[in-house]
Amino acid sequence: MPVELAAIVGLTGLLTLTLLSLVVSRLQLRRARGRVAELESELVGSTGSRSRRVTGMAVKAVVETATRVREGGISGLLVSSIEDITRWVTEDRATILRNAAPDGTVTIFFSDIEDSTLHNERLGDDEWVRLLGDHDRIVREQIRRHRGHVVKTQGDGFMVVFRGPVDGVRAAIDIQRRLDSLTASELRHTQVKDRIGLHVGAVVARGGDYFGRNVAMAARVAGHAAGGQVVVSDDLRRCLGEVADSDLEFDLEPGPRTDLKGLSGVHQLWWVRCA
Incomplete structure (x- = not known):
């Protein structure tokens, strides 16, 4: 195979892997945002401002996921599962709900x-x-x-x-x-x-x-x-x-x-x- 053709094939493969990685990162972030929406709907109608605060913590979890992308590349995101994000949000939500007034304070x-x-x-x-x-x-x-x-x-x-x-x-x-x-x-x-x-x-x-x-x-x-x-x-x-x-x-x-x-x-x- 000519050198020029081999270079083109190699570049095409690299671009394909990069695109696949970007697709995976988008899917992960979409799932995280979906979890935020679930938490928000779960609390709306019962605790008012508390719901907004808990949702804010979930958003923070999404931001932390994006930070992993910046600091560790796509591989940093792939090792951060949505289960980790969910556990982080759920643990802190339980702590606040246990000791907070109905308005979340x-x-x-x-x-x-x-x-x-x-x-x-x-x-x-x-x-x-x-x-x-x-x-x-x-x-x-x-x-x-x-x-x-x-x-x-x-x-x-x-x-x-x-x-x-x-x-x-x-x-x-x-x-x-x-x-x-x-x-x-x-x-x-x-x-x-x-x-x-x-x-x-x-x-x-x-x-x-x-x-x-x-x-x-x-x-x-x-x-x-x-x-x-x-x-x-x-x-x-x-x-x-x-x-x-x-x-x-x-x-x-x-x-x-x-x-x-x-x-x-x-x-x-x-x-x-x-x-």
């Missing part, structure tokens, strides 16, 4: 012990660890009572989510009351005071953890609480405004209007006072 709670380093220094490591165990049991007991879900703990701090803001605020109040009522002998002769902040909003769930702007917002709100205080965001205050006053055992007092690190704008905070 969660109430995010952060707490830690005021002056924990000073307590540790005074008590010593061994006694401090035992005090943390006592403290954690008290906090977890109230979280369970109010149907909260502990996302994670770090040292003396808790991150918790609740389905509704009323449950979250009630848990915070009961934690503060319980800690305040302890005698000196019940908690290693140390007066422990928690700082607690809450915010409500949509989040992204991944691997059992929660992420997003609203998580950062809740952490910043908690940073403005002093020991023994419960502080909430203006968004959470508005949600509580939709609940009948007779169903609440607490009042809200206007707190400072302040900047929150890393978040744009000025934010109104509120102090929780027991009625």
Whole structure:
């Protein structure tokens, strides 16, 4: 076979393989988009904005598939099956649905012990660890009572989510009351005071953890609480405004209007006072 003819045949074969690969990639992406549509139709009519958020996560899965094409070529897409995408979406959807309100939002709670380093220094490591165990049991007991879900703990701090803001605020109040009522002998002769902040909003769930702007917002709100205080965001205050006053055992007092690190704008905070 002449060299020129062999070159033409080789080029034709290469073009054919490239076209086949492109067809396969289109089919994979089409199937992913089809799965997005299925998830959307599955949730429409029952959870409103929650449906849009879950669909958004499915879209993210499609985007990740496209990213694999860019980074690993067609072979990177072929090793990513539609079953992987479906599993990713389903796992995170289940996490959000389990802990979210009907509108798809969660109430995010952060707490830690005021002056924990000073307590540790005074008590010593061994006694401090035992005090943390006592403290954690008290906090977890109230979280369970109010149907909260502990996302994670770090040292003396808790991150918790609740389905509704009323449950979250009630848990915070009961934690503060319980800690305040302890005698000196019940908690290693140390007066422990928690700082607690809450915010409500949509989040992204991944691997059992929660992420997003609203998580950062809740952490910043908690940073403005002093020991023994419960502080909430203006968004959470508005949600509580939709609940009948007779169903609440607490009042809200206007707190400072302040900047929150890393978040744009000025934010109104509120102090929780027991009625």
